Amino acid sequence: MDFEALFQGQIDALKTEGNYRVFADLERRCGAFPKVVNHGETGPSEVTVWCSNDYLGMGQHPSVVDAMVETARTCGTGAGGTRNISGTAHHHVTLERELADLHGKDDALLFSSGYVSNWASLGTLGSRLPGAVILSDALNHASMIEGMRHSRAEKAIWRHNDPEDLDRKLSAIDPARPKIVAFESVYSMDGDIAPIAEICDVAEAHGAMTYLDEVHAVGMYGPRGGGIAERDGVMDRVTLIEGTLGKAFGCFGGYITGSTALCDFIRSFSSGFIFTTALPPAVASAATASIRHLKSSGMERAKQRRQVARLRARLDALGIPHMDNPSHIIPVMIGDPNKCRMIADILMAEWGIYVQPINYPTVPKGTERLRFTPGPLHTDADIDHLATALNALWSRCALSRQVA
Numbered sequence: 001m002d003f004e005a006l007f008q009g010q011i012d013a014l015k016t017e018g019n020y021r022v023f024a025d026l027e028r029r030c031g032a033f034p035k036v037v038n039h040g041e042t043g044p045s046e047v048t049v050w051c052s053n054d055y056l057g058m059g060q061h062p063s064v065v066d067a068m069v070e071t072a073r074t075c076g077t078g079a080g081g082t083r084n085i086s087g088t089a090h091h092h093v094t095l096e097r098e099l100a101d102l103h104g105k106d107d108a109l110l111f112s113s114g115y116v117s118n119w120a121s122l123g124t125l126g127s128r129l130p131g132a133v134i135l136s137d138a139l140n141h142a143s144m145i146e147g148m149r150h151s152r153a154e155k156a157i158w159r160h161n162d163p164e165d166l167d168r169k170l171s172a173i174d175p176a177r178p179k180i181v182a183f184e185s186v187y188s189m190d191g192d193i194a195p196i197a198e199i200c201d202v203a204e205a206h207g208a209m210t211y212l213d214e215v216h217a218v219g220m221y222g223p224r225g226g227g228i229a230e231r232d233g234v235m236d237r238v239t240l241i242e243g244t245l246g247k248a249f250g251c252f253g254g255y256i257t258g259s260t261a262l263c264d265f266i267r268s269f270s271s272g273f274i275f276t277t278a279l280p281p282a283v284a285s286a287a288t289a290s291i292r293h294l295k296s297s298g299m300e301r302a303k304q305r306r307q308v309a310r311l312r313a314r315l316d317a318l319g320i321p322h323m324d325n326p327s328h329i330i331p332v333m334i335g336d337p338n339k340c341r342m343i344a345d346i347l348m349a350e351w352g353i354y355v356q357p358i359n360y361p362t363v364p365k366g367t368e369r370l371r372f373t374p375g376p377l378h379t380d381a382d383i384d385h386l387a388t389a390l391n392a393l394w395s396r397c398a399l400s401r402q403v404a
Protein backbone atom coordinates (compact mmCIF):
# COMPACT_ATOMS: atom_id res chain seq x y z
CA MET A 1 0.00 0.00 0.00
CA ASP A 2 1.45 3.37 -1.07
CA PHE A 3 0.31 5.55 1.83
CA GLU A 4 2.34 8.55 0.64
CA ALA A 5 0.40 8.53 -2.64
CA LEU A 6 -2.90 8.36 -0.72
CA PHE A 7 -1.88 11.33 1.41
CA GLN A 8 -0.66 13.35 -1.56
CA GLY A 9 -3.71 12.59 -3.65
CA GLN A 10 -6.06 14.13 -1.14
CA ILE A 11 -3.79 17.12 -0.64
CA ASP A 12 -3.69 17.67 -4.41
CA ALA A 13 -7.48 17.52 -4.53
CA LEU A 14 -7.65 20.25 -1.88
CA LYS A 15 -5.33 22.42 -3.97
CA THR A 16 -7.41 21.88 -7.10
CA GLU A 17 -10.56 22.95 -5.24
CA GLY A 18 -8.81 26.05 -3.91
CA ASN A 19 -9.28 24.89 -0.31
CA TYR A 20 -5.66 24.06 0.54
CA ARG A 21 -4.57 26.08 3.56
CA VAL A 22 -1.29 27.96 3.68
CA PHE A 23 -0.12 29.31 7.02
CA ALA A 24 1.84 32.54 7.18
CA ASP A 25 5.12 32.39 9.13
CA LEU A 26 4.56 35.32 11.48
CA GLU A 27 6.56 36.60 14.44
CA ARG A 28 4.76 38.69 17.03
CA ARG A 29 6.78 41.40 18.74
CA CYS A 30 5.72 42.43 22.22
CA GLY A 31 4.38 45.98 22.18
CA ALA A 32 4.09 46.21 18.39
CA PHE A 33 0.78 44.40 17.76
CA PRO A 34 -1.00 44.45 15.30
CA LYS A 35 2.29 44.83 13.43
CA VAL A 36 4.19 41.54 13.08
CA VAL A 37 7.16 40.24 11.09
CA ASN A 38 6.25 38.03 8.14
CA HIS A 39 9.01 35.53 7.32
CA GLY A 40 8.03 35.12 3.68
CA GLU A 41 9.83 33.74 0.66
CA THR A 42 11.48 37.10 -0.10
CA GLY A 43 12.68 37.60 3.48
CA PRO A 44 11.30 39.27 6.60
CA SER A 45 8.84 42.14 6.20
CA GLU A 46 6.44 43.99 8.46
CA VAL A 47 2.74 43.34 7.99
CA THR A 48 -0.43 44.35 9.85
CA VAL A 49 -2.58 41.53 11.20
CA TRP A 50 -6.31 41.98 10.52
CA CYS A 51 -7.71 38.58 11.46
CA SER A 52 -6.41 37.86 14.95
CA ASN A 53 -8.73 36.50 17.63
CA ASP A 54 -6.62 38.36 20.20
CA TYR A 55 -9.43 40.85 19.79
CA LEU A 56 -8.29 43.43 22.34
CA GLY A 57 -4.51 43.00 22.11
CA MET A 58 -4.39 41.64 25.66
CA GLY A 59 -1.74 39.10 24.66
CA GLN A 60 0.77 41.95 24.85
CA HIS A 61 -0.74 44.00 27.67
CA PRO A 62 2.04 44.87 30.17
CA SER A 63 0.19 43.55 33.23
CA VAL A 64 -0.55 40.24 31.49
CA VAL A 65 3.02 39.80 30.26
CA ASP A 66 4.43 40.74 33.67
CA ALA A 67 2.18 38.21 35.41
CA MET A 68 3.31 35.41 33.12
CA VAL A 69 7.00 36.26 33.39
CA GLU A 70 6.95 36.64 37.16
CA THR A 71 5.08 33.36 37.69
CA ALA A 72 7.44 31.51 35.34
CA ARG A 73 10.36 32.84 37.36
CA THR A 74 8.86 31.77 40.67
CA CYS A 75 7.08 28.52 39.67
CA GLY A 76 8.90 27.35 36.56
CA THR A 77 7.33 26.57 33.20
CA GLY A 78 5.16 23.44 33.14
CA ALA A 79 2.40 22.16 35.41
CA GLY A 80 4.13 18.82 35.88
CA GLY A 81 1.32 16.73 34.41
CA THR A 82 -2.40 16.29 34.94
CA ARG A 83 -4.05 17.79 37.98
CA ASN A 84 -5.03 14.26 38.96
CA ILE A 85 -1.35 13.26 39.17
CA SER A 86 0.57 16.44 39.92
CA GLY A 87 -2.02 18.27 41.95
CA THR A 88 -3.74 21.56 41.31
CA ALA A 89 -1.51 24.60 41.20
CA HIS A 90 -2.73 27.45 43.38
CA HIS A 91 -2.80 29.59 40.22
CA HIS A 92 -5.43 27.22 38.78
CA VAL A 93 -7.61 27.69 41.86
CA THR A 94 -7.27 31.47 41.66
CA LEU A 95 -8.15 31.53 37.96
CA GLU A 96 -11.17 29.27 38.39
CA ARG A 97 -12.50 31.52 41.15
CA GLU A 98 -11.98 34.55 38.89
CA LEU A 99 -13.89 32.85 36.06
CA ALA A 100 -16.77 31.78 38.30
CA ASP A 101 -17.07 35.37 39.50
CA LEU A 102 -16.93 36.70 35.93
CA HIS A 103 -19.97 34.64 34.93
CA GLY A 104 -21.84 34.80 38.23
CA LYS A 105 -21.53 31.05 38.81
CA ASP A 106 -20.58 28.95 41.81
CA ASP A 107 -17.61 27.23 40.21
CA ALA A 108 -15.43 26.86 37.12
CA LEU A 109 -13.18 24.22 35.59
CA LEU A 110 -10.11 24.77 33.40
CA PHE A 111 -9.19 22.85 30.26
CA SER A 112 -6.23 22.94 27.91
CA SER A 113 -8.21 24.76 25.19
CA GLY A 114 -11.66 25.98 24.28
CA TYR A 115 -11.93 23.12 21.78
CA VAL A 116 -11.21 20.58 24.51
CA SER A 117 -13.61 22.18 26.98
CA ASN A 118 -16.47 21.83 24.48
CA TRP A 119 -15.49 18.33 23.37
CA ALA A 120 -14.99 17.09 26.92
CA SER A 121 -18.02 18.74 28.53
CA LEU A 122 -20.63 17.93 25.89
CA GLY A 123 -19.16 14.47 25.50
CA THR A 124 -19.46 13.82 29.23
CA LEU A 125 -22.92 15.31 29.64
CA GLY A 126 -24.33 13.37 26.70
CA SER A 127 -22.78 10.06 27.71
CA ARG A 128 -23.35 10.19 31.48
CA LEU A 129 -26.94 11.49 31.60
CA PRO A 130 -29.15 8.44 30.87
CA GLY A 131 -31.28 8.88 27.75
CA ALA A 132 -29.98 12.41 27.11
CA VAL A 133 -30.83 14.30 23.93
CA ILE A 134 -28.59 17.16 22.80
CA LEU A 135 -30.32 19.85 20.77
CA SER A 136 -27.69 21.61 18.68
CA ASP A 137 -27.91 24.89 16.81
CA ALA A 138 -27.28 24.17 13.12
CA LEU A 139 -24.17 26.37 13.02
CA ASN A 140 -22.44 25.19 16.19
CA HIS A 141 -18.64 24.99 16.17
CA ALA A 142 -16.76 21.83 15.22
CA SER A 143 -15.63 21.35 18.83
CA MET A 144 -19.25 21.16 20.00
CA ILE A 145 -20.16 18.78 17.19
CA GLU A 146 -17.22 16.52 18.07
CA GLY A 147 -18.30 16.48 21.71
CA MET A 148 -21.81 15.44 20.75
CA ARG A 149 -20.49 12.69 18.48
CA HIS A 150 -18.17 11.47 21.20
CA SER A 151 -21.08 11.27 23.64
CA ARG A 152 -23.07 8.98 21.33
CA ALA A 153 -26.18 10.64 22.68
CA GLU A 154 -29.18 11.25 20.47
CA LYS A 155 -28.89 14.61 18.72
CA ALA A 156 -31.49 16.95 17.23
CA ILE A 157 -30.46 19.93 15.11
CA TRP A 158 -32.55 23.10 15.25
CA ARG A 159 -32.48 25.93 12.74
CA HIS A 160 -29.85 28.54 13.45
CA ASN A 161 -30.91 31.11 16.06
CA ASP A 162 -34.56 30.00 15.73
CA PRO A 163 -36.28 29.57 19.13
CA GLU A 164 -39.54 28.51 17.46
CA ASP A 165 -37.85 25.59 15.71
CA LEU A 166 -36.11 24.71 18.98
CA ASP A 167 -39.52 24.63 20.66
CA ARG A 168 -40.86 22.25 18.00
CA LYS A 169 -37.86 19.95 18.40
CA LEU A 170 -38.15 19.93 22.19
CA SER A 171 -41.89 19.27 22.03
CA ALA A 172 -41.23 16.05 20.13
CA ILE A 173 -39.03 14.61 22.89
CA ASP A 174 -40.28 12.62 25.89
CA PRO A 175 -40.49 15.16 28.77
CA ALA A 176 -38.82 12.64 31.09
CA ARG A 177 -35.60 12.53 29.08
CA PRO A 178 -32.67 14.86 29.98
CA LYS A 179 -32.38 17.57 27.33
CA ILE A 180 -29.35 19.80 26.65
CA VAL A 181 -29.74 22.88 24.43
CA ALA A 182 -26.31 23.72 23.00
CA PHE A 183 -25.62 26.98 21.20
CA GLU A 184 -23.18 29.89 20.85
CA SER A 185 -23.55 33.57 21.62
CA VAL A 186 -21.41 35.10 18.84
CA TYR A 187 -20.99 32.93 15.75
CA SER A 188 -17.45 33.50 14.56
CA MET A 189 -17.86 33.30 10.78
CA ASP A 190 -21.04 35.33 10.20
CA GLY A 191 -20.72 37.43 13.36
CA ASP A 192 -24.40 37.12 14.26
CA ILE A 193 -25.60 36.89 17.86
CA ALA A 194 -27.98 34.40 19.45
CA PRO A 195 -31.25 35.52 21.09
CA ILE A 196 -30.20 34.03 24.42
CA ALA A 197 -33.21 35.14 26.47
CA GLU A 198 -35.68 33.67 23.97
CA ILE A 199 -33.72 30.40 23.80
CA CYS A 200 -33.72 30.23 27.60
CA ASP A 201 -37.50 30.82 27.61
CA VAL A 202 -37.99 27.77 25.38
CA ALA A 203 -35.49 25.59 27.24
CA GLU A 204 -37.00 26.43 30.62
CA ALA A 205 -40.51 25.66 29.37
CA HIS A 206 -39.33 22.14 28.50
CA GLY A 207 -37.12 21.58 31.55
CA ALA A 208 -33.94 21.54 29.43
CA MET A 209 -30.51 22.67 30.55
CA THR A 210 -28.70 25.30 28.46
CA TYR A 211 -25.10 25.03 27.27
CA LEU A 212 -23.74 28.35 25.96
CA ASP A 213 -20.45 28.75 24.13
CA GLU A 214 -19.23 32.33 24.69
CA VAL A 215 -15.71 31.94 23.29
CA HIS A 216 -16.01 34.85 20.83
CA ALA A 217 -17.79 37.06 23.37
CA VAL A 218 -15.93 36.77 26.68
CA GLY A 219 -13.91 39.89 27.35
CA MET A 220 -15.76 41.67 24.55
CA TYR A 221 -19.29 42.29 25.81
CA GLY A 222 -20.95 43.17 29.09
CA PRO A 223 -19.81 45.73 31.67
CA ARG A 224 -17.12 43.33 32.99
CA GLY A 225 -16.45 41.32 29.85
CA GLY A 226 -18.67 38.41 30.85
CA GLY A 227 -20.03 38.05 27.31
CA ILE A 228 -23.38 38.43 25.60
CA ALA A 229 -25.19 36.71 28.47
CA GLU A 230 -23.84 39.35 30.85
CA ARG A 231 -24.69 42.15 28.41
CA ASP A 232 -28.26 40.84 28.13
CA GLY A 233 -28.62 40.20 31.87
CA VAL A 234 -29.30 36.46 31.52
CA MET A 235 -26.19 34.76 32.93
CA ASP A 236 -28.19 33.36 35.82
CA ARG A 237 -30.56 31.61 33.38
CA VAL A 238 -27.83 29.67 31.54
CA THR A 239 -26.91 26.33 33.12
CA LEU A 240 -23.37 26.11 31.77
CA ILE A 241 -21.27 28.88 30.20
CA GLU A 242 -18.17 27.80 28.28
CA GLY A 243 -15.38 30.12 27.25
CA THR A 244 -11.80 30.50 26.18
CA LEU A 245 -8.72 32.27 27.49
CA GLY A 246 -7.15 32.30 24.02
CA LYS A 247 -9.11 35.05 22.29
CA ALA A 248 -10.03 38.37 23.93
CA PHE A 249 -8.11 37.46 27.09
CA GLY A 250 -4.97 36.97 24.99
CA CYS A 251 -3.70 33.81 26.68
CA PHE A 252 -4.40 30.09 26.28
CA GLY A 253 -6.86 27.54 27.61
CA GLY A 254 -10.58 26.89 27.91
CA TYR A 255 -13.09 26.59 30.72
CA ILE A 256 -16.63 25.94 31.80
CA THR A 257 -18.59 27.64 34.58
CA GLY A 258 -21.71 26.50 36.37
CA SER A 259 -22.92 25.06 39.65
CA THR A 260 -20.51 23.32 41.99
CA ALA A 261 -22.16 19.95 41.29
CA LEU A 262 -22.02 20.45 37.53
CA CYS A 263 -18.33 21.38 37.47
CA ASP A 264 -17.49 18.53 39.86
CA PHE A 265 -19.44 16.13 37.63
CA ILE A 266 -17.36 17.13 34.56
CA ARG A 267 -14.15 17.06 36.61
CA SER A 268 -14.89 13.58 37.89
CA PHE A 269 -16.01 11.88 34.67
CA SER A 270 -14.45 13.74 31.72
CA SER A 271 -11.45 11.99 30.13
CA GLY A 272 -10.65 15.31 28.43
CA PHE A 273 -9.97 16.76 31.87
CA ILE A 274 -8.64 13.77 33.80
CA PHE A 275 -5.96 12.69 31.32
CA THR A 276 -4.75 16.05 30.00
CA THR A 277 -1.73 17.97 31.25
CA ALA A 278 -2.84 21.06 33.16
CA LEU A 279 -2.21 24.62 32.06
CA PRO A 280 1.20 25.93 33.14
CA PRO A 281 0.88 28.15 36.24
CA ALA A 282 2.38 31.06 34.30
CA VAL A 283 -0.42 30.85 31.72
CA ALA A 284 -3.05 30.70 34.46
CA SER A 285 -1.49 33.71 36.16
CA ALA A 286 -1.46 35.73 32.93
CA ALA A 287 -5.09 34.83 32.22
CA THR A 288 -6.09 35.90 35.73
CA ALA A 289 -4.38 39.26 35.21
CA SER A 290 -6.15 39.75 31.87
CA ILE A 291 -9.59 38.90 33.26
CA ARG A 292 -9.12 41.18 36.25
CA HIS A 293 -8.04 44.04 34.02
CA LEU A 294 -11.00 43.68 31.64
CA LYS A 295 -13.45 43.40 34.54
CA SER A 296 -12.57 46.93 35.59
CA SER A 297 -11.49 48.55 32.30
CA GLY A 298 -13.92 49.29 29.51
CA MET A 299 -11.39 51.33 27.52
CA GLU A 300 -10.26 48.44 25.30
CA ARG A 301 -13.83 47.48 24.43
CA ALA A 302 -14.79 51.08 23.68
CA LYS A 303 -11.81 51.61 21.36
CA GLN A 304 -12.49 48.31 19.66
CA ARG A 305 -16.14 49.23 18.98
CA ARG A 306 -15.01 52.57 17.53
CA GLN A 307 -12.62 50.93 15.10
CA VAL A 308 -15.19 48.35 14.03
CA ALA A 309 -17.66 51.14 13.25
CA ARG A 310 -15.00 53.10 11.39
CA LEU A 311 -14.03 50.19 9.16
CA ARG A 312 -17.66 49.32 8.43
CA ALA A 313 -18.31 52.93 7.41
CA ARG A 314 -15.31 52.95 5.07
CA LEU A 315 -16.39 49.69 3.45
CA ASP A 316 -19.94 50.97 3.02
CA ALA A 317 -18.68 54.16 1.35
CA LEU A 318 -16.61 52.10 -1.11
CA GLY A 319 -19.28 49.50 -1.80
CA ILE A 320 -17.14 46.64 -0.51
CA PRO A 321 -19.64 43.85 0.29
CA HIS A 322 -19.52 42.81 3.92
CA MET A 323 -21.98 40.91 6.07
CA ASP A 324 -24.06 43.18 8.28
CA ASN A 325 -24.11 41.95 11.87
CA PRO A 326 -24.14 43.41 15.40
CA SER A 327 -20.76 41.99 16.47
CA HIS A 328 -17.06 42.82 16.17
CA ILE A 329 -16.53 40.41 13.25
CA ILE A 330 -16.57 41.84 9.71
CA PRO A 331 -16.82 39.18 6.98
CA VAL A 332 -16.01 40.60 3.54
CA MET A 333 -17.68 38.30 1.07
CA ILE A 334 -15.81 36.91 -1.97
CA GLY A 335 -17.75 33.76 -2.88
CA ASP A 336 -14.93 31.91 -4.64
CA PRO A 337 -12.09 30.00 -2.94
CA ASN A 338 -9.43 30.77 -5.56
CA LYS A 339 -10.26 34.48 -5.67
CA CYS A 340 -10.32 34.54 -1.88
CA ARG A 341 -6.82 33.05 -1.70
CA MET A 342 -5.56 35.33 -4.49
CA ILE A 343 -6.84 38.50 -2.86
CA ALA A 344 -5.34 37.52 0.49
CA ASP A 345 -1.99 36.84 -1.20
CA ILE A 346 -2.00 40.22 -2.97
CA LEU A 347 -2.92 42.04 0.23
CA MET A 348 0.07 40.43 1.95
CA ALA A 349 2.59 40.82 -0.86
CA GLU A 350 1.71 44.29 -2.12
CA TRP A 351 0.02 46.04 0.77
CA GLY A 352 1.51 44.49 3.93
CA ILE A 353 -1.92 43.37 5.10
CA TYR A 354 -2.43 39.90 6.57
CA VAL A 355 -5.90 38.35 6.52
CA GLN A 356 -6.48 34.61 6.25
CA PRO A 357 -8.97 33.47 3.57
CA ILE A 358 -11.91 31.55 5.03
CA ASN A 359 -12.89 28.69 2.74
CA TYR A 360 -14.72 25.36 2.93
CA PRO A 361 -15.17 23.45 5.23
CA THR A 362 -15.03 26.34 7.71
CA VAL A 363 -17.83 28.01 5.72
CA PRO A 364 -20.16 26.55 3.07
CA LYS A 365 -18.93 26.50 -0.53
CA GLY A 366 -19.90 29.69 -2.33
CA THR A 367 -19.63 31.83 0.84
CA GLU A 368 -15.83 32.17 0.94
CA ARG A 369 -14.73 35.35 2.66
CA LEU A 370 -12.06 37.46 4.30
CA ARG A 371 -12.77 37.83 8.00
CA PHE A 372 -11.61 41.13 9.53
CA THR A 373 -11.43 41.77 13.27
CA PRO A 374 -10.51 45.40 13.98
CA GLY A 375 -9.11 45.98 17.44
CA PRO A 376 -8.27 48.89 19.72
CA LEU A 377 -4.63 48.81 18.59
CA HIS A 378 -5.47 49.31 14.91
CA THR A 379 -4.98 53.00 14.16
CA ASP A 380 -7.16 55.17 11.93
CA ALA A 381 -4.27 55.13 9.46
CA ASP A 382 -4.32 51.30 9.50
CA ILE A 383 -8.02 51.33 8.66
CA ASP A 384 -7.56 53.88 5.87
CA HIS A 385 -4.72 51.80 4.41
CA LEU A 386 -6.87 48.64 4.47
CA ALA A 387 -9.81 50.43 2.85
CA THR A 388 -7.57 51.85 0.13
CA ALA A 389 -6.12 48.39 -0.57
CA LEU A 390 -9.52 46.70 -0.79
CA ASN A 391 -10.87 49.45 -3.03
CA ALA A 392 -7.93 49.03 -5.41
CA LEU A 393 -8.29 45.24 -5.48
CA TRP A 394 -12.04 45.39 -6.10
CA SER A 395 -11.36 47.49 -9.19
CA ARG A 396 -8.36 45.45 -10.31
CA CYS A 397 -10.17 42.10 -9.96
CA ALA A 398 -13.49 43.40 -11.33
CA LEU A 399 -15.38 42.29 -8.23
CA SER A 400 -18.98 43.34 -7.69
CA ARG A 401 -19.68 46.18 -5.30
CA GLN A 402 -22.46 46.62 -2.82
CA VAL A 403 -25.01 49.30 -3.69
CA ALA A 404 -25.95 51.43 -0.69
